[in-house]
Amino acid sequence: MTLAPEMANSARSYVSSETIRGWSKYRREWLREQYGSAPATVSAETSIGALKQPAVDADVVREQAFRELRKKQLAAVKAAFDRVDDQASEQWTTPSVKVTGMEKWEGRVLEVDDDLFSVELTHFGEGPEVIADFARDKLAEGDEVQPGDVVYVTVRTVRAPGGPTTTSAIRLRRLGRWTEDEVADQKRRARDQLAELVNYID
Structure with a gap:
């Protein structure tokens, strides 16, 4: 769907x-x-x-x-x-264009095929979770989607002369690269937590 x-x-x-x-x-x-x-x-x-x-x-x-x-x-x-x-x-006026009905979802990629990928989406407001299929060419050039990736979907309604139109955009959430110091700090915290768990069990 x-x-x-x-x-x-x-x-x-x-x-x-x-x-x-x-x-x-x-x-x-x-x-x-x-x-x-x-x-x-x-x-x-x-x-x-x-x-x-x-x-x-x-x-x-x-x-x-x-x-x-x-x-x-x-x-x-x-x-x-x-x-x-x-x-x-003569009065020349530019037809007004209004953007209304903006909605946003956050989702996680479930499955990736050759041309499509499936996402489980959760509305930022109210509403049930839904599963939607998207074409891979809707992503930004160079984006490689993998199962587990987090995506954001935005849907807008544009009202202009000639009738309303609906536009949608989807983008991947990309986290920054961790430095060696940050990785070492996380490892140290993990060892400390492991030691606390061992002492608690003993």
């Missing part, structure tokens, strides 16, 4: 409000450099730096064509400013 599902590693990317505001500011500055300020209305009499009058008088047809072209150019510039303003005013 498996206690916890596999670790869920789902990555989602979101566009932050800071990115949108920075891009909008850049575009507005570029538009101002090119055309000055945004025209309040689209008019044939409106003058913007980049839209120049003909150098010499033209005939009526050319003048009318120029006016129509200028109207379209002014409309395009105003639309560009409007789009930048709309983007800057």
Whole structure:
């Protein structure tokens, strides 16, 4: 039986409000450099730096064509400013992610197979002891599990847009290496305790 599902590693990317505001500011500055300020209305009499009058008088047809072209150019510039303003005013929020329902177990490895190992787990809070099977590839790289090893299991519920997901993690408890002095001290204590037991029996 498996206690916890596999670790869920789902990555989602979101566009932050800071990115949108920075891009909008850049575009507005570029538009101002090119055309000055945004025209309040689209008019044939409106003058913007980049839209120049003909150098010499033209005939009526050319003048009318120029006016129509200028109207379209002014409309395009105003639309560009409007789009930048709309983007800057929108509220972009990053969806919230909450981690809830964290549970922890401590267990001892009972059996190890080629791909799986079985653990007898005890909940840190309340609940009966359970036996769970785990894939060996769920351990950290380089960890070699053996019967009798102590493990810790953590299960979390992550609530995010799109629905909740459950993640689990398992790790081995590794004790530090004993020094020669510590080993000698333990041997001395063992001899003292043995001597006390012998005297007690006599």
